[in-house]
Amino acid sequence: MTSPAAQLESALATTIEEKTARGSTGRLPSAQGWHPGARIGATAEIGALLAYNDDGSTGICNLENGSGTWLNTQSEPDARDFTDRPYSVWRWMAAYNGRPACLMGRLAPGAARLELRASDGTVAEADVVDGTFAAEIAVDMVSLRHARERMEADSAEGRAEFERLLADSRTEMTKVKVRVYDTAGALLYDGASINATD
Incomplete structure (x- = not known):
């Protein structure tokens, strides 16, 4: 899975699943409206993919071996x-x-x-x-x-x-x-x- 859209989808799903399992549902990223941005290390052991949401939210997906593993949302002004x-x-x-x-x-x-x-x-x-x-x-x-x-x-x-x-x-x-x-x-x-x- 190396397309930016697939990496973002994977990272978002993993993040929502893991936060829900830990009971952190108040801090879940939006499940809709995300778009992939620029990236580095697309298929490397460790990489990153920037993301932005229609609602103005931004984030950085952690990538590992081509798969999206986590979406860190950004809210800094x-x-x-x-x-x-x-x-x-x-x-x-x-x-x-x-x-x-x-x-x-x-x-x-x-x-x-x-x-x-x-x-x-x-x-x-x-x-x-x-x-x-x-x-x-x-x-x-x-x-x-x-x-x-x-x-x-x-x-x-x-x-x-x-x-x-x-x-x-x-x-x-x-x-x-x-x-x-x-x-x-x-x-x-x-x-x-x-x-x-x-």
């Missing part, structure tokens, strides 16, 4: 905040444990294309669907090379180490640059991928 740049960030993840860095969200009206750029010159074009975007880029984030070992180390400083990893992740992710272009190819934005509020 800044999901469409384009005050500082022509895109909003719904999720970002730094590169660690062999996984690429990723950036997902919504493009502002008039924005048509988004690229991630690493300091070594690597460029990754985002998947763009109905105003949503999802991009991933293989990049060496030096301070995160041994993230797994840092987290698995048995120490009384476990929480402090976790906080340091989060700070390192944010610092490394700001080194990944974003360029956003309009439909005519004009550059709208060239700057850091995330900011302090992402």
Whole structure:
């Protein structure tokens, strides 16, 4: 099952079923009106698919081996905040444990294309669907090379180490640059991928 619509349907069904089984029926996503957006890792071990609903709700489906496994709904008011740049960030993840860095969200009206750029010159074009975007880029984030070992180390400083990893992740992710272009190819934005509020 690799089509975006099938992945979304699978994730929605699983989410509703599992939340209902746990008695969390007050927080069920709407069963109707969802549409697939941009995605990364469509058939990979781990991926993501953005989704939006006719009622204005948004979400991110977790994908595993091509199947949708869960829909995390988003209700943040800044999901469409384009005050500082022509895109909003719904999720970002730094590169660690062999996984690429990723950036997902919504493009502002008039924005048509988004690229991630690493300091070594690597460029990754985002998947763009109905105003949503999802991009991933293989990049060496030096301070995160041994993230797994840092987290698995048995120490009384476990929480402090976790906080340091989060700070390192944010610092490394700001080194990944974003360029956003309009439909005519004009550059709208060239700057850091995330900011302090992402």
